[in-house]
Amino acid sequence: MGKRQEILDTTLELIAELGFNATPMSLIIKKSNAAAGTIYHYFKNKEDLIDTLYSELKEEMGKAIIKNIETELNYKEKFFLIWKNLFEFFIQNPKKFEFIENYANSPFVHKEIKAINQRHYQAAIDFFQLGIRIGMLRNLPLYLLINLIFGNVSSFARMIIMEEIVPTDNLFFDVIQSSWDSVKVI
Amino acid sequence: MGKRQEILDTTLELIAELGFNATPMSLIIKKSNAAAGTIYHYFKNKEDLIDTLYSELKEEMGKAIIKNIETELNYKEKFFLIWKNLFEFFIQNPKKFEFIENYANSPFVHKEIKAINQRHYQAAIDFFQLGIRIGMLRNLPLYLLINLIFGNVSSFARMIIMEEIVPTDNLFFDVIQSSWDSVKVI
Amino acid sequence: MGKRQEILDTTLELIAELGFNATPMSLIIKKSNAAAGTIYHYFKNKEDLIDTLYSELKEEMGKAIIKNIETELNYKEKFFLIWKNLFEFFIQNPKKFEFIENYANSPFVHKEIKAINQRHYQAAIDFFQLGIRIGMLRNLPLYLLINLIFGNVSSFARMIIMEEIVPTDNLFFDVIQSSWDSVKVI
Amino acid sequence: MGKRQEILDTTLELIAELGFNATPMSLIIKKSNAAAGTIYHYFKNKEDLIDTLYSELKEEMGKAIIKNIETELNYKEKFFLIWKNLFEFFIQNPKKFEFIENYANSPFVHKEIKAINQRHYQAAIDFFQLGIRIGMLRNLPLYLLINLIFGNVSSFARMIIMEEIVPTDNLFFDVIQSSWDSVKVI
DNA sequence: GATGAATGAGACTTCATTCAT
DNA sequence: TATGAATGAAGTCTCATTCAT
Numbered sequence: 001m002g003k004r005q006e007i008l009d010t011t012l013e014l015i016a017e018l019g020f021n022a023t024p025m026s027l028i029i030k031k032s033n034a035a036a037g038t039i040y041h042y043f044k045n046k047e048d049l050i051d052t053l054y055s056e057l058k059e060e061m062g063k064a065i066i067k068n069i070e071t072e073l074n075y076k077e078k079f080f081l082i083w084k085n086l087f088e089f090f091i092q093n094p095k096k097f098e099f100i101e102n103y104a105n106s107p108f109v110h111k112e113i114k115a116i117n118q119r120h121y122q123a124a125i126d127f128f129q130l131g132i133r134i135g136m137l138r139n140l141p142l143y144l145l146i147n148l149i150f151g152n153v154s155s156f157a158r159m160i161i162m163e164e165i166v167p168t169d170n171l172f173f174d175v176i177q178s179s180w181d182s183v184k185v186i
Numbered sequence: 187m188g189k190r191q192e193i194l195d196t197t198l199e200l201i202a203e204l205g206f207n208a209t210p211m212s213l214i215i216k217k218s219n220a221a222a223g224t225i226y227h228y229f230k231n232k233e234d235l236i237d238t239l240y241s242e243l244k245e246e247m248g249k250a251i252i253k254n255i256e257t258e259l260n261y262k263e264k265f266f267l268i269w270k271n272l273f274e275f276f277i278q279n280p281k282k283f284e285f286i287e288n289y290a291n292s293p294f295v296h297k298e299i300k301a302i303n304q305r306h307y308q309a310a311i312d313f314f315q316l317g318i319r320i321g322m323l324r325n326l327p328l329y330l331l332i333n334l335i336f337g338n339v340s341s342f343a344r345m346i347i348m349e350e351i352v353p354t355d356n357l358f359f360d361v362i363q364s365s366w367d368s369v370k371v372i
Numbered sequence: 373m374g375k376r377q378e379i380l381d382t383t384l385e386l387i388a389e390l391g392f393n394a395t396p397m398s399l400i401i402k403k404s405n406a407a408a409g410t411i412y413h414y415f416k417n418k419e420d421l422i423d424t425l426y427s428e429l430k431e432e433m434g435k436a437i438i439k440n441i442e443t444e445l446n447y448k449e450k451f452f453l454i455w456k457n458l459f460e461f462f463i464q465n466p467k468k469f470e471f472i473e474n475y476a477n478s479p480f481v482h483k484e485i486k487a488i489n490q491r492h493y494q495a496a497i498d499f500f501q502l503g504i505r506i507g508m509l510r511n512l513p514l515y516l517l518i519n520l521i522f523g524n525v526s527s528f529a530r531m532i533i534m535e536e537i538v539p540t541d542n543l544f545f546d547v548i549q550s551s552w553d554s555v556k557v558i
Numbered sequence: 559m560g561k562r563q564e565i566l567d568t569t570l571e572l573i574a575e576l577g578f579n580a581t582p583m584s585l586i587i588k589k590s591n592a593a594a595g596t597i598y599h600y601f602k603n604k605e606d607l608i609d610t611l612y613s614e615l616k617e618e619m620g621k622a623i624i625k626n627i628e629t630e631l632n633y634k635e636k637f638f639l640i641w642k643n644l645f646e647f648f649i650q651n652p653k654k655f656e657f658i659e660n661y662a663n664s665p666f667v668h669k670e671i672k673a674i675n676q677r678h679y680q681a682a683i684d685f686f687q688l689g690i691r692i693g694m695l696r697n698l699p700l701y702l703l704i705n706l707i708f709g710n711v712s713s714f715a716r717m718i719i720m721e722e723i724v725p726t727d728n729l730f731f732d733v734i735q736s737s738w739d740s741v742k743v744i
Numbered sequence: 745g746a747t748g749a750a751t752g753a754g755a756c757t758t759c760a761t762t763c764a765t
Numbered sequence: 766t767a768t769g770a771a772t773g774a775a776g777t778c779t780c781a782t783t784c785a786t
Contacts, residue, residue, distance in 0.1 A: 034767080035767060035768040035769055036768080036769060036770090037767065037769070038767055038768070041766065
């Protein structure tokens with residue numbers, strides 16, 4: 001698979017499961033069958049390793065969100081599609097979900113890294129901005145609106161991943177509808 | 187003020203500002219004007235210190251949420267009151283908000299601690315359950331519904347605290363209305 | 373019982389069971405239901421506490437060894453009596469045995485303390501010296517001879533206390549005879 | 559010499575001289591010219607370091623005891639040889655003697671470690687068992703007999719090492735004869 | 745006599761990182 | 766590319782002891 005990728009995968013795995021605090025380099029080294037020096041061959045230091053992982057995941061997530069967005073759909077249908085895309089990315093990648101969620105608000109993360117990675121979301125951001133402009137969505141500050149919607153997706157996905165609720169098609173429909181109702185105009 | 191309280195206050199302050207990783211015991215010791223041994227006189231170890239702080243904050247937050255709930259109000263008005271109570275607790279206690287948010291989903295936290303602290307929210311939980319039963323609120327799994335609503339409050343509060351948006355009465359009204367629209371029945 | 377005695381008893385108990393390393397003052401404090409300050413009221417410091425305990429035990433042991441020595445007995449019978457006295461003191465006080473054994477060769481002990489406590493054994497020492505002089509015992513350096521004999525008692529007592537052998541009258545007779553055979557003249 | 563061996567040697571040196579309590583890891587680190595981390599690279603923790611040292615010494619001692627045992631000698635001569643082998647190992651390695659003696663009865667030592675190391679003594683154990691079977695040695699429980707003899711060697715060696723007696727050939731002959739007299743059959 | 749909160753030096757250990765191979 | 770022994774600063778925690786009450 002290549003040592004570099006193995007290291008990244010192991011890091012994701014461990015941090016998702018144990019958290020940052022309980023994931024020392026020594027553990028990443030052991031679990032990824034790499035030598036200490038090898039990690040430092042590919043990454044400048046621990047911070048760089050984490051930042052790289054974060055960036056790659058964010059890019060992957062950014063692409064997942066807008067999958068099939070070019071299809072012929074009306075605004076509401078595209079909203080539902082984006083919502084579903086994000087939701088399914090989380091459900092199908094629980095470790096990545098865990099990592100991104102923990103990392104996103106952590107003081108561990110560098111603001112610059114966050115800023116840089118915003119670019120992967122430009123299409124989605126534009127979509128929501130359009131919704132406000134054409135009067136489909138409530139006139140809330142753009143990023144607040146996005147955070148509210150994405151927060152809904154997270155809350156729902158988290159409970160499923162944590163096995164606190166059982167996902168069904170009906171439930172999915174209810175939640176996405178609830179989310180839509182919160183931002184749609186009348 | 188008492189060393190114990192001083193230690194707890196300092197810990198909140200530091201972890202909110204710097205995060206877990208960047209808050210060694212030595213720093214807590216220095217900033218709280220206590221000796222190393224004193225911390226261990228009151229808390230079994232760092233984990234116990236954090237758990238205790240979390241529990242005390244959760245209790246305080248639980249009480250804040252249901253402030254004035256006994257007043258003569260209709261269901262929707264009570265919903266708005268709880269929403270506002272939580273929001274104001276966050277805005278007025280940004281450090282506590284930061285700590286609770288970071289800590290809540292961290293693998294650092296013990297499930298038992300979370301479970302124990304649920305009791306402080308019984309009144310609020312009962313309130314949402316009632317809403318579903320009497321047909322005021324969408325028939326979603328109880329805790330999912332609560333997480334969606336509280337997630338909205340968090341998203342809004344976070345952006346204000348991070349100074350990413352400027353709070354106004356109008357904005358507040360829009361957001362709380364959005365939140366209500368997402369769970370109200372028609 | 374008096375706090376002082378309770379502290380000494382607890383210290384014996386703990387050190388016999390756990391060893392010096394695993395017996396911090398804090399544990400003695402907890403198990404003896406005394407406050408930290410109380411220990412320091414009676415003993416200058418930990419060293420003084422241990423030294424005091426050692427001295428009291430040595431005195432007690434010194435008296436036990438020469439019990440009934442004034443009786444009308446011939447030399448060999450008195451040898452057997454002393455041997456038996458020491459053996460029974462060990463068997464009946466396994467914790468004291470453990471403590472004395474561990475403490476005796478520990479660099480923890482102060483030479484002066486050891487020297488001072490020799491006086492309790494003067495009668496026994498005189499008895500062995502007499503044995504050499506009158507030609508009943510091998511002409512070995514006095515303290516070597518004593519150490520060989522007392523070492524035999526210890527080896528035997530230790531195995532019984534550790535339940536590595538089962539004590540019987542016959543076994544006792546064999547061992548004491550073996551010990552006598554090692555030092556008797558022809 | 560290799561860091562690992564240097565650490566073990568230094569540990570033996572220090573513990574023999576100062577005892578467990580007065581031998582912190584920091585001192586071992588300083589005297590062995592190793593970094594703190596290096597010790598933990600080779601040993602899980604302090605306990606493991608001590609256990610390893612104990613095991614290696616026991617193995618060495620086991621081999622020393624049976625040196626030249628294959629020579630053409632009668633039973634008594636072999637008994638004297640083993641006695642002398644052990645004695646000389648102690649005299650020539652006073653630090654190892656000190657360490658083994660202090661460690662052997664310490665609650666610090668793990669029973670499993672002791673059990674494992676018994677295997678190095680199988681040849682000697684067999685020799686004493688044979689002595690009992692063929693009627694050369696007193697019919698005492700095997701391990702008791704061994705402990706009595708080895709206890710004699712220890713008592714003698716200790717006094718020489720502590721410079722409480724001066725070793726001479728005559729004295730050596732007297733003591734070994736005394737030891738033999740205690741277990742030989744008539 | 746007795747208490748126990750408070751102390752702070754120092755114990756053990758972990759950690760990210762380096763560098764010769 | 767890859768290794769892993771070695772580093773040492775810094776982390777968490779323990780300990781004997783003090784002192785105001």
